[in-house]
Amino acid sequence: MKKKKVIHMVRRTGISTAKAWSIRIIAVLLALLVCAFVIVGITGANPIAVYGGIIDGAVGTSSRTWITIRECVFLLIVAAGLTPAFKMRFWNLGAEGQILMGGLATAAVMIYLGPMLQDWLLWIIIIVVSMLSGLVWGLLPAIFKAYFNTNESLFTLMMNYVAMQIIDVAIVFWENPKGSNSVGVINQVGKEGWFPSMFGQQYLFNVILTAITMILVFSYMRYSKHGYELRVVGESYNTARYAGINVKKVIIRTMCLSSAIAGLAGAMIVAGSSHTISVSTGGGRGFTAIIVAWMSQFNPYAMIIVSLFLVFMQRGSIQIATDYGLNNNASDIITGIILFFLIGCEFFVNYRLEVTTIDEEEAKA
């Protein structure tokens, strides 16, 4: 009689929240361990000093803390915007381009209308216009998805690079000073159109905008009829049709919402933080936010935790890189490693592995 051990996976029927989170925490710890190996391998520094450096870089001073909050808020608003589209199983990979278009509209308002209008009017115009131009960028793929079933992930992905080229065209017209090939800080003297500082904090306005958006999006998802409809469409087009839902309308409506919020994020970045526009205004946030939204399984609280953690490690590793004279891209490696672990651990939340012994001869028979 030959015995053989086999590992197979069994879908968990229910897992307690505590257990799910302890699996995730183990994954995070493992990720930190691997990151420590990588950092120590490269810098040769003492790992404890390295983690001290990361904490120092992320929240060491009040201004560093605010930068961490600023970056976290950008990720959050984009992730919140992506949520309705993803719930509908519409792969909006075009947030980067939608951010850029929102930013572009913001910059245009600041440049052309900045000197003429009151600040409060400018802010309203910026918010409306940036949302509209983000919306247009998401509307195109949505229409073609709804009517021709065009693959939306590839379409939205390509739109990102069209947007980048449009930014390059705009830079040609707006460059300041001439020949620098960059727009420079817009309205540096009068700060027309800049989002206001509140209580002396430049980024607080962005935080409030994000909080409002998140509350609105998640109430829309949870309590409105629209939110219900888009979830049904996400489950199955056919089910939705039988239930009398106009699938085309829902796809287009949901994508408009999703991309308008990404456009608003562009306004927050341009008017509320960098005050300039370039192809790197999006800074990959449109892509990172996709990961944030997916990994938090569209739970707003999990979103806050995940994006805080990612930004914390990013800012921290940028600090480490500066401390040891290495380049900033180290933070992308660290982010990548953490993401692999976080993505991988979801499997162990949903499945458990079982080792069973089977009788080989019996199995053959």
Added chain:
Amino acid sequence: MNLIITFIQQAIAQGIAILFGATGEIMTEKSGNLNLGIPGIMYMGGISGLMGGFFYELNNDNPNKWVGVLCACLCCAVASAIGGLIFTFLTVTLRANQNVVGLALTTFGTGFGNFFGGSISKMAGGVGQISVATTASGFQTPIPGLSKIPFLGDVLFHYGFLTYSAIIVSLIAAYILKKTRTGLNLTAVGESPQAADAAGINVTKYKYVATITGSVIAGFGGLYFVMEYLGGTWGNNGFGDRGWLAIALVILALWNPANAIWGSLLFGALYIIDIYLPGLTRASQEFVKMSPYVVTIIILIITSKRNRPEQQPPASLGLSYFREDR
């Protein structure tokens, strides 16, 4: 005349990296895996090959260019395979979402490339930029004899061996996909993993092999870029958006590697044509650079509207296959 020769040479030089990436991505997508990590994998392949050549030259006083080439190719293949392995392990074995893993892999790979490209020379105790002139000269050696023919030699035989490999690999891939049982099985896996599984095809194995092979092919696109195109140095983010262009080319080629060959020439030409067209303003130059993406979007729309089965993306593209969910 000279201008035309330079233009064709430049267009081919721009196209080859994209061609490698597209061929690799077609192999991958045929198995139903939408690997958006390809841009990252191309960075990883490029920098690893460069590091292979760099350490070989660093440790040998009198380096031989062909040994350097071998080191570079090996390192590139291993690193790209690891990239592909990470993707397949997470998406197939651990059943994670493909888009999410792909984007994370691109973040990781791009960071990996730029980080080591920027600091490997310094970490090895040197100063300034990384440079592997000897190994790169191996990659840049044109076909002896034939490249001396006037015009034809300049246009057709002027390139290093990776350029020809790219075209040969695409043709082989096209042959495998269309004419062999393996290729048909692979297509079946990408179209309907359920049916393929029922027919006794090992879906998991096909996905693993196709994705890792595809990643290695794509990785060589990165290697081509740093070695033959840049001559063995690294520019921060120098590879730019070529990885995404490769994914665009997959659509233009309608998932057929043989089409990718002329497609890569077209994209290569569009990438640089703004320099050669007289009388363009800077703004219109930027518009011209937009054209590869716009063309891709139009192709995507037309094929989805026409709805011909042989010109569609693989039906299960981007979806994970769980046997027990049937």
